[in-house]
Amino acid sequence: MSGVIKAENLHKVYSETKIPVKALNGVNLEIMEGEFTAIVGPSGCGKTTLLNIIGGLDHPTMGNVLVANEDIANMKDGELIDFRLKNIGFVFQAYNLIPVLTTLENVEFIMLLQKQDKTQREKRSMELLEEMGIADKANMRPSELSGGQQQRVAVARALASKPKFILADEPTANLDSKSTENLLDIMAKMNKEENATFVFSTHDQRVIEKAKRIVTLEDGVIISDVKK
Amino acid sequence: MMILKIAWRNVWRSKGRSFVVMSSIVVGIWALIVGNGFMNGFMVGYMDEAINYDISNIQVHHPEFKQDFDINLSITDGLKKTEEIREWEGVEAVTTRTIVNGMIASTKKASGIQIRGIDKKRESEVTSLDSLIKEGAYFEGIKRNPIVIGAKLAENLKVKLRQKVVLTFNDSDGNITSAAFRVAGIVKSSSLNINERYAYVLQSDINTLLGIGDEIHEIAMLTSEGVHEGDILTKYNNTYSGDLVEDWKLIAPEMALMQEMYGSMLYVLMFIILTALIFGIINTMLMAVLERLKELGMLMAVGMNKLRVFIMILVETLSLAIISSPVGLFISFMTISYYRNVGVDLTNYSEGLEAFGYASILYPFVAQETYIVVTVGVIITSFLAAIYPAWKAVKLKPVEALHKI
C-alpha cells in the first residue's frame, strides 16, 4: 500500500529575507492512511513549513510532494485551491471559523463548497457535532463558544467532507490543558472510528504522548521517526 | 447560496462602517436627484416663461422682416391665414401682431422699445399677457390709445398708471410719427423683454397711425399639449409659401442649446458625485478586506476559490448599494414631491435671476427615467468600486495571510 502523502527530498529556502533561510533540507516522509502523526521539534525547525508544503499551501524550492498519487509541488495556485478543497482538511491554530456563520453552518462549509446536497450535509454535520459533544451549540456563532469548543468545530469541519488527511499546525497552542486533552481525545477517537488520517505539529508533551507516530525535525531535517 | 449569506452577514458585521457608506450613497442619490430636479425646475421655469409669455411655440414672419423690422414687410394675407390656422388640429390659439421699433417718452425720460400692436383677446389666449398685469387693467379704463408697459420700463420712465407717454416711430411712408398713449396697465414678468423692452398697444390703434390697414408682421401660435411643433411647421410650409415659420427652438436657439446643456448637466453632476462615492466605497471595502486578512486566508486555505472570494466581496459591496438605493430614492422622491407642490421661492435672490429671465418661484421636478438612471449609476459605481478590494482579496496568498497554518 502506498502512502496518502509522499514527500521526497523536500527543500525549502525562504529567499525573500536578506539572508536566505533554509527551512527544510531534504525531508523524506511518507504518511499512510489512518496514521496519527505528530511532527515535533524546537521552534524554527521547519514544522509549519513542512505542513504548508504537504498541505499544498506553499511550494517547495526543490523536491516532490505526492498526495493521493498526484504531484502537487508544481500545481498552480488556482489548481491547488481545488485540490485542497477535495483532498485535505485543515485545522489551524486560530481563525478557523467564519464568524458570521453558526457552528452548524461552519461544519457544513466545506461540503457546501463541494456542492454536496443539503440533507446529506446537515446529517453529517450534526453527527459530527454530536461526536464532539457540542451538538447543543449548533446554532451559536463561533464568538459564543470557548476556544476548545471552537477547535472542536474546526476538527468537525475538517472531518466532514472525509478528506484524504487532516493537517493541524499546533491546534492546541491556544488551549488550556483540559481542552487540549479533550481535543486530542476527540481527534484520536475520529482517527479510530473513521480511520481519518491526522498529521499535526505540536510543542506540547501531552499531545506528543497521544500520537501513534512521532516525527522529529531539527534544522529542517528529520532526525527521528518513531511509530508506537 | 452560502456565499451570498456570508456576504450579506458581513455587511452587518461592522455596522458603523456600513452605515457610513450607506449614508453616503443615500446622500449621493439625494443630491443627484434633487439637484437635477431643481435644475429642471429652473430651466423649465425659464423656458415656460419665455415660451408662454413672450415667444410662444411658433411664429410666422415675412422672411426678411426680422432683419431690420421694416414695417412694409408684412405677412401676405396675414389675417386670412390666421383665421385658417385657428381651425388646425394641434393649434390651441393664434394671434397676430404689428411690430414696429420706436421710442417711448415720458415727461422725464425716453427709451428705445419695440411697439407691439396686439389683438387683446387673442393675445391673452396665446401668451396670457393679461395674467401678468400687476397694476391697472388689461387695456381697460382708458378710452383713447391705451398702452400696457412693463414694470421696469415704467420705473425707468417714471410713469404711473393713467399717465401719458409718447410713442415715436416711422410710418409706412418713412415719416416720423408721434402719438400720445395713456398707461392702462403695468405688467410684471421675469422676462427682460416684457419687463422693459416691449410696449403693448392695440393693433387697430397702431395700424391706423402707421397707415398699413390690416397688415400684420407676426403670427404667433400656441400649440396643444403634446403636439410636435415640427408637424405644424411642415403643415404651414405645405399650405402656404413665401413665409418664414419657426418654432421656439429656431426663434431662440440659445434656449434650445440651454435645454440640451441642462440635459447633460445630470451626467456631469452624476460623474462628480459618483466619483466621490467610488472612492468612499473603495476605501471602506479595502478596510473590510484588510481587517479580515486572516479569515480570507483561511477561507482560501480550506478551498474557497478565487472566483468565490471575488463574488463574496462584490456581493458585500453591492448589498450596500442595494440596501441604500431605495432609501435614497424614497427620500429624493419625497423631497421633490414636497417642493413640487410648494415651490421654492427665490424672490430674495430674484433680482439677479430675473435679469437673466429666470422665474422667481421654482417648481422642481424629475423625469421618471432619472430615478432609474441614477440607481443604475450607483449600482455600476459600487460594482466598479468593489473590483479593487475584491482583487486585493483574491491576490492573497493563504500562507502569508494566515502567517502560519
Ligand SMILES: Nc1ncnc2c1ncn2[C@@H]1O[C@H](COP(=O)(O)OP(=O)(O)OP(=O)(O)O)[C@@H](O)[C@H]1O
Ligand atoms: N515566510 C518566511 N520568510 C522567511 N523565513 C521564514 C518564513 N517562514 C518561516 N521562516 C523561517 O523558516 C524557518 C522554519 O520556520 P517554521 O515556521 O517552519 O518553523 P516551526 O517549526 O513551525 O516553528 P514554530 O514552532 O515556532 O512554529 C524559521 O527559521 C523561520 O524563521
Ligand SMILES: [Mg+2]
Ligand atoms: Mg510553526
